Amino acid sequence: KLGNETVKAELGRATWKYFHTVMARFPEKPTEDQKEALRSYIYLFARLYPCGECAEHFMQHLSKYPPQVSSRNAASGWACFVHNEVNAMLGKPEFDCANLGEFYDCGCGGDEEAGEG
Ligand code: FAD
Helix, strand or coil: CCCCHHHHHHHHHHHHHHHHHHHHCCCCCCCHHHHHHHHHHHHHHHHHCCCHHHHHHHHHHHHHCCCCCCCHHHHHHHHHHHHHHHHHHCCCCCCCHHHCCCCCCCCCCCCCCCCCC
């Protein structure tokens, strides 16, 4: 069926921004409960992603590369890696995950209670 590539790309950019920002705010030393919350979130995020074709592809990536939830670094690095898998599939350049650093800042400053860290 006919889609709209511009709208799909806009949704993708907004979603990736949010997704990576969630990872950047995940605790450095998460509790078991926090790890399980992130793991569940990622699977539900994939399942409920509004573009059906994208959701299907992303779920395939998840079964190949299960979410890494042991720490903020692990989660951010994993998210960067899977985004790069999507980039490769779409013929986009690879993002250098060593440059993640402060790229995804939530703008919430020292407000540690607002997110998961
Ligand atoms: P985007 O890929 O949207 O990236 C936005 C910005 O994030 C980049 O400009 C860069 O600054 C940064 N960035 C790039 N790579 C990384 C990385 N690895 N880690 C951290 N930051 C990075 N589109 C389809 O046509 N088919 C699909 O099957 C499809 N599946 C998708 C699945 C998911 C879960 C999501 C969220 C999106 C999907 N998309 C899909 C949309 C697609 O990934 C892009 O979002 C869209 O094509 C716009 O691309 P863009 O070039 O603007 O950059």
